[in-house]
Amino acid sequence: MALDQATKLHLEKELLPFLTLEARGDLKSVAIRYFLELTGSKEGRDFIAEGDKFLKAIASLTCDKEKDISRDAFLTLINLTADEKIAWKLMNTETTFIYDLLHKMLKPDFEFADQASSIIANTTRIAGCASKLACQILEANSKVTMENVVNVLCKVNFNKNATLHYLGLILSNLTQVPGIRKIIMDKDRCIIQKLLPFTEYADSTIRRGGIVGTLKNCCFEYEYHAWLLSEEVDILPRLLLPLAGGEEFDDDDMERLPVDLQFLPPDKEREADPDLRTMLIEAVTQLCSTKQGRLLIKEKNAYVILRELDRWEKDPKTKVACRNLIDVLISDEPQQGMEDLHKVEVPEHLVEKFNQMDLDLLSDFKEELDKKASEEKEEKGEEKS
Amino acid sequence: MPKSKKAMSDEERKELVERLTADLEDFVAERSIAARNRKATEPEDTRTIDEIAEELKSHPAFMKDIDWSKPLPPEVEGLMQLKYECEDPTARADSYREDGNEQFKLKKYQIAIDNYTEGIKSKSPDAELNAVLYTNRAAAQFHLGNHRSSFNDCLFARKFKPDHFKAIIRGAQCCFQMNKFADAVRFCDAALMVEPENPTVLELRVKADKGMRARERDERKQAAKERKEEEEDRKLLQAIQTRGVQVASMKVSPDSKINPLLLTALESHNPTGAKVHLDDQGHLKWPVIFFYPEYAETDFISAFDEEACFSDHLEHMFGPETPPAPWDEENKYKPSRIEIYFENKDEEKLYRVSPESSLLDALRHKKYLVYAGTPGFIFLVRGSKFAHEFTARYRKH
Numbered sequence: 012m013a014l015d016q017a018t019k020l021h022l023e024k025e026l027l028p029f030l031t032l033e034a035r036g037d038l039k040s041v042a043i044r045y046f047l048e049l050t051g052s053k054e055g056r057d058f059i060a061e062g063d064k065f066l067k068a069i070a071s072l073t074c075d076k077e078k079d080i081s082r083d084a085f086l087t088l089i090n091l092t093a094d095e096k097i098a099w100k101l102m103n104t105e106t107t108f109i110y111d112l113l114h115k116m117l118k119p120d121f122e123f124a125d126q127a128s129s130i131i132a133n134t135t136r137i138a139g140c141a142s143k144l145a146c147q148i149l150e151a152n153s154k155v156t157m158e159n160v161v162n163v164l165c166k167v168n169f170n171k172n173a174t175l176h177y178l179g180l181i182l183s184n185l186t187q188v189p190g191i192r193k194i195i196m197d198k199d200r201c202i203i204q205k206l207l208p209f210t211e212y213a214d215s216t217i218r219r220g221g222i223v224g225t226l227k228n229c230c231f232e233y234e235y236h237a238w239l240l241s242e243e244v245d246i247l248p249r250l251l252l253p254l255a256g257g258e259e260f261d262d263d264d265m266e267r268l269p270v271d272l273q274f275l276p277p278d279k280e281r282e283a284d285p286d287l288r289t290m291l292i293e294a295v296t297q298l299c300s301t302k303q304g305r306l307l308i309k310e311k312n313a314y315v316i317l318r319e320l321d322r323w324e325k326d327p328k329t330k331v332a333c334r335n336l337i338d339v340l341i342s343d344e345p346q347q348g349m350e351d352l353h354k355v356e357v358p359e360h361l362v363e364k365f366n367q368m369d370l371d372l373l374s375d376f377k378e379e380l381d382k383k384a385s386e387e388k389e390e391k392g393e394e395k396s
Numbered sequence: 397m398p399k400s401k402k403a404m405s406d407e408e409r410k411e412l413v414e415r416l417t418a419d420l421e422d423f424v425a426e427r428s429i430a431a432r433n434r435k436a437t438e439p440e441d442t443r444t445i446d447e448i449a450e451e452l453k454s455h456p457a458f459m460k461d462i463d464w465s466k467p468l469p470p471e472v473e474g475l476m477q478l479k480y481e482c483e484d485p486t487a488r489a490d491s492y493r494e495d496g497n498e499q500f501k502l503k504k505y506q507i508a509i510d511n512y513t514e515g516i517k518s519k520s521p522d523a524e525l526n527a528v529l530y531t532n533r534a535a536a537q538f539h540l541g542n543h544r545s546s547f548n549d550c551l552f553a554r555k556f557k558p559d560h561f562k563a564i565i566r567g568a569q570c571c572f573q574m575n576k577f578a579d580a581v582r583f584c585d586a587a588l589m590v591e592p593e594n595p596t597v598l599e600l601r602v603k604a605d606k607g608m609r610a611r612e613r614d615e616r617k618q619a620a621k622e623r624k625e626e627e628e629d630r631k632l633l634q635a636i637q638t639r640g641v642q643v644a645s646m647k648v649s650p651d652s653k654i655n656p657l658l659l660t661a662l663e664s665h666n667p668t669g670a671k672v673h674l675d676d677q678g679h680l681k682w683p684v685i686f687f688y689p690e691y692a693e694t695d696f697i698s699a700f701d702e703e704a705c706f707s708d709h710l711e712h713m714f715g716p717e718t719p720p721a722p723w724d725e726e727n728k729y730k731p732s733r734i735e736i737y738f739e740n741k742d743e744e745k746l747y748r749v750s751p752e753s754s755l756l757d758a759l760r761h762k763k764y765l766v767y768a769g770t771p772g773f774i775f776l777v778r779g780s781k782f783a784h785e786f787t788a789r790y791r792k793h
Binding site: 119158162199200201204205242243245248270271273274275276277 | 418584585588589592593598601602605606609610612613616617619620623
């Protein structure tokens with residue numbers, strides 16, 4: 012659909028007036044439907060986002076009493092916020108729109124909770140938007156609390172008409188903000204603990220992935236490592252469990268593992284998504300950057316889980332992350348004064364060298380895994396003939 | 397620095413009560429389904445959850461309107477009678493509550509329970525008072541170690557007041573004492589919705605979560621043990637089948653799954669409990685019994701390697717370096733004179749076994765049948781009078 016100047020003018024003069032709550036229902040319906048179809052193309056999306064008028068109008072229609080109209084408005088905004096520039100613009104022209112959506116979707120009877128969560132997830136992918144929303148949540152008179160966000164996320168079937176899977180992604184995006192992380196890790200409350208069982212949540216990769224991302228973000232708070240690894244939270248087994256398969260260990264190795272990882276059945280399957288596996292590995296790697304964390308993780312025999320994962324792993328990027336973590340676990344302890352790895356200042360030329368080593372390792376793995384794959388194909392070919 | 401506790405607004409309180417009510421109803425519904433599936437008859441409080449829930453619907457504290465077209469529930473009828481007796485049920489219930497509390501302080505828990513029970517029976521329409529009565533009775537029951545009764549009272553208390561903190565935390569403690577760790581975590585989470593920073597609840601939740609995971613580990617350990625035993629049993633049965641050994645009452649096809657009855661066929665009834673098993677080299681070792689019918693004596697070999705010869709055992713048991721058995725009065729049981737037989741019970745025939753045979757050779761004989769997982773063999777002395785008479789009996793058939 013080409014948008015010539017005449018069409019643009021027509022949309023502004025003729026259709027925009029119908030994008031109001033007061034407009035006649037049938038005309039409003041045709042207008043919003045037209046804009047929804049417009050968002051199918053980048054040209055259309057860019058046109059809608061040129062000024063404030065269209066965004067404001069569409070946002071207002073999410074409150075329309077006619078369900079079909081509000082649904083179309085929501086779908087339009089989902090498509091628009093998939094574009095980062097437009098998401099940023101929406102956040103800044105309708106300053107409380109995203110916050111109000113979040114407040115609504117935390118009620119069990121909100122009909123468009125899933126659509127709302129998609130919009131919020133799209134918008135909070137942008138660090139600036141996440142930060143803005145976080146500030147609004149953290150205000151003293153805020154009606155939204157992070158504790159309630161977590162409680163709603165952890166209560167599956169909270170809303171009979173919505174899955175709220177994208178709430179996991181929203182939480183992950185918001186925990187890019189340090190202030191939000193600290194609330195979730197309030198030692199006087201029980202918030203992050205409720206998220207831990209969801210690293211094995213089977214019904215939704217999005218929900219599970221959002222929670223894994225949240226936990227990984229929390230592992231960047233180094234002062235909290237001792238608490239995260241203590242019995243009060245016990246985060247380590249929940250990060251390792253999705254990385255563990257059904258391999259059998261001898262009694263000595265078994266006894267040193269956390270109880271959650273002992274006697275796993277032979278049909279235990281690992282996390283299927285390689286991106287999530289990488290995030291889990293990187294979370295454990297962060298926990299290893301403090302001496303205290305590293306020693307405890309060694310003591311808990313995490314190495315054997317990662318050793319078996321490395322043998323099993325077929326994704327090159329994940330394999331690199333796994334090798335890096337294994338290197339930390341099997342290396343001697345750093346010399347005095349350099350125990351906390353995140354504090355060590357690495358010279359620029361060494362950073363470049365390490366990055367190059369990772370790239371070399373990555374291409375080596377790709378080559379090796381491709382070779383194995385082609386060999387397997389040949390074997391299958393021979394069997395068939 | 398202690399955080400200032402923010403007072404809950406009326407709206408927030410209302411939302412909290414709604415959430416706790418929904419969660420409690422889910423919990424009771426799940427328990428109801430579980431109880432129905434179990435179909436177990438429990439001695440205390442045999443009424444089902446459904447019946448109790450139905451009864452609560454007609455409790456004055458929950459009723460909003462009286463349906464005059466139906467017979468009045470006994471409680472409402474009682475209320476109307478009380479009206480004419482000019483006695484206030486709430487005042488009476490509260491009086492029993494106070495008496496119960498006095499006895500509780502004196503640690504006379506059973507008397508306290510009786511008082512609280514009478515207070516409950518007063519059927520006051522005051523929901524909060526009923527919640528307190530049930531909660532206090534739960535506390536007394538808990539101190540007597542009656543955790544199940546205590547827990548049921550916690551449920552009833554929460555029926556009247558879903559956000560009654562003391563009932564929720566008491567319920568969590570009951571579940572923990574009964575090792576129902578998942579339920580304990582659930583009640584802790586409900587308690588934390590009322591008091592998010594309560595240290596007692598936070599600590600109990602950690603312990604319950606830990607208990608839950610330890611139990612799950614133990615279940616996996618048990619499953620692993622069973623898998624291992626099943627694998628060993630499968631190997632054992634396969635080894636026996638592969639060798640062509642026939643075991644009485646054991647008929648299996650190679651594809652069949654392990655049936656417990658098959659293993660019963662291998663259960664031996666010897667005093668030591670020894671059982672056929674595979675050793676590290678993949679040899680079958682059988683418990684074997686030797687019969688000496690001349691003297692009504694037996695010898696038991698607990699682990700007879702299938703590859704070993706009978707003659708090896710004969711040398712060991714009756715060789716020149718071994719003193720004669722006390723029952724061998726004529727000292728005639730010598731390796732060179734002993735003849736070995738087994739009986740086929742169906743045919744009522746004796747079959748001869750060469751002393752140079754291995755156990756496996758004997759067991760492979762198409763007429764040999766292993767009974768009770770324990771091969772048996774008959775030892776006779778060649779040329780003896782008894783041997784002649786014994787074998788003659790079988791020859792007549």
